[in-house]
Amino acid sequence: GNSVTQMEGPVTLSEEAFLTINCTYTATGYPSLFWYVQYPGEGLQLLLKATKADDKGSNKGFEATYRKETTSFHLEKGSVQVSDSAVYFCALTLNTGGFKTIFGAGTRLFVKA
């Protein structure tokens, strides 16, 4: 079946530290891959996306590369800020006669000043 697995949180980092949140997936077909961010009390916002193998999505200093050979889409940021504290969701979308999105469980990030 189709699924998304993310590293468990919470992840606690100091400001300006390097961030990696691992995400792997299983899918039948060729999914598009996404990272969403959810700030406290809010809905989800699209952070970045990649639609085919070797594509790199980037936004606000975050990056993720679609790795088909390792079925991964790890999220990275070189220097995190306190304002990056949020929950991050990895997701895939497939068109299986209708679009369906599967979310990972989410990884909570705390950044300390």
Place this chain on the structure above:
Amino acid sequence: GAVVSQHPSRVICKSGTSVKIECRSLDFQATTMFWYRQFPKQSLMLMATSNEGSKATYEQGVEKDKFLINHASLTLSTLTVTSAHPEDSSFYICSARVRDTNYGYTFGSGTRLTVV
């Protein structure tokens, strides 16, 4: 662009009453709207998919008589939680697929429902 407005953001209701949540696409036509439920510290669970002008498709285990979905126009979808009980307390989020983001979705800001 591609904004989905969701109301109310918070609602507290008494057990046994019904609550309606609205999602409007402000600057695009949402032929398909998705409704999710999120439990504390958990991921989103797809409840149902609604298509404009037709009946919603519910995921397995979701009671369609309890969670009524209406998608009467290209810009408005509603979720009504009927005869709410405390176990229905949750965070409900709608989303719509936006074509120009390669199947990405834009989400409403969510509704925190508390049933007392």
